[in-house]
Amino acid sequence: MVEYSSPNTNKPLHLGHLRNNFLGWSISEIFSASGYNVHKVQIINDRGIHICKSMAAWKLFGNGETPQSSGLKGDHLVGKYYVKFDQVYKEQMASMDPKADPEKNAPIMKLASEMLIQWEAKDPETISLWKIMNGWVYEGFDKTYQRMGVDFEKLYYESNTYLLGKEEVLKGVESGVFFKKDDGSIWVDLTNDGLDQKVLLRSDGTSVYITQDIGTAILRFRDFPKISRQVYTVGNEQEYHFKVLFLILAKLGYSWAKECYHLSYGMVDLPTGKMKSREGTVVDADDLMQEMVNDFAEETKQRGKIEELSEAEQKELFEMGGIGALKYFLLKVDPKKRMLFDPVESIALQGHTAPFIQYTHARIRALIRKADTMQLDMGSLSISSLEPLERDVLLVITQYPQKLAEAAREYAPSVIANYAYDLAKGYNQFYQSIAIFTETDASKLKFRIAFSQVVADLLKKSMWLLGISVPEKM
């Protein structure tokens, strides 16, 4: 089982989510290709103070605005009010007496806090607004996920799972795994494991973040009894959290705890500094994808090689190239490492990019189409000697199984991304120096055609593992 994504429902998806989603999807494919039966799941953070902030601002300033009335995508509309909240909140705090604890008592924050309490008390009006606004967000997310090309077998909602785990914790107290402090709060002592003590239930008996994760982990193994491993695709800022979680699950006696793995990936930095959603210095996922597709489209039109394609085929190609370039850019780097996203330079379509590999594939396919018209007998293939460049490519071809195994072992799609590049690069060298159709030796000619087809198939397969399609023409 692979978990990825985990968005908050108060704002649209951004660049950070793209790395997460593409990684999660790719890892799932890599494991599928390695013979595993993979279940893709995500958990949606649909409750909490963050969504109440958007709700509060909408209630105060929204004037009944909806996605239909505004023409805005649902998640963007809700995100707009989240930003609005922050803006108003700051203004209110600035105008208040510092002694009055403005952080808590700013009117708009008080409203959001009240809404959270009302939500937990199942107040009908609050629940209704919450459902409506989350509904808008899901409509928006659906479009974004569709364009990203990611999907999920099962969705978990925090509003359903946030109370889970409490019983497990109480059971743990009885069996002596956890302990209770005088104020009634419940803790786990991990000092023997080199960590600290960690609270599991507040003194008022309510759950914290990790309580919920204990519950969902157990729930997952109940929902999917056959799974042997659970992979959490979550940023490396939560490494401590998962270390604690897995230790707790082991202490509770779950034998599968050692099969839980945190696929921890680094942040995506922007040249100006790191991404901070609160300050608005994020790159919106929808905008970015659109930009990439536009750039690719423009570049392609300039080259003028696709006039014979229909409008629909062209559109499909632009999508393939633009989204592909973006995915490749985010996946070619080792997931563990933080990486830099330069909005200007990252849009490159030459060199070590998806379009380079897609182009190599398209060129081979053109070659194969030509060969098909020659009606060669491909049944009998024999070759006595290889050119050095052919030998080089052949060597890369045979590396595929090792690379796939390595990618699965290291949880690293980057291994596949770099492999596809090496293969394309090697083939291009061969392609450039050896003209195939001028070859007079029939067995050599047939070998080169078959050999090219193998490369095309392998490029297609590798790129598929990254969630990237390859075109017949470009």
Added chain:
RNA sequence: GGUCCGGUAGCUCAAUUGGAUAGAGCAUCAGCCUUCUAAGCUGACGGUUCGGGGUUCGAUUCCCUGCCGGAUCACCA
């Protein structure tokens, strides 16, 4: 302060897990389309692999130490 991650060409990244002269792309410069798609190919330029020790026949890789950058250590999620 404790813990964890990272530091490789001007920039972005590789390096078969300890192997031979550390490789690609971008950028810069010089070449290659009458021939299967030039989003390509060839060449040049570019390195004290952060510094200092150590282990080893051999270290970008392992150990120690220092420096720099980041994350994390909430009765937040």
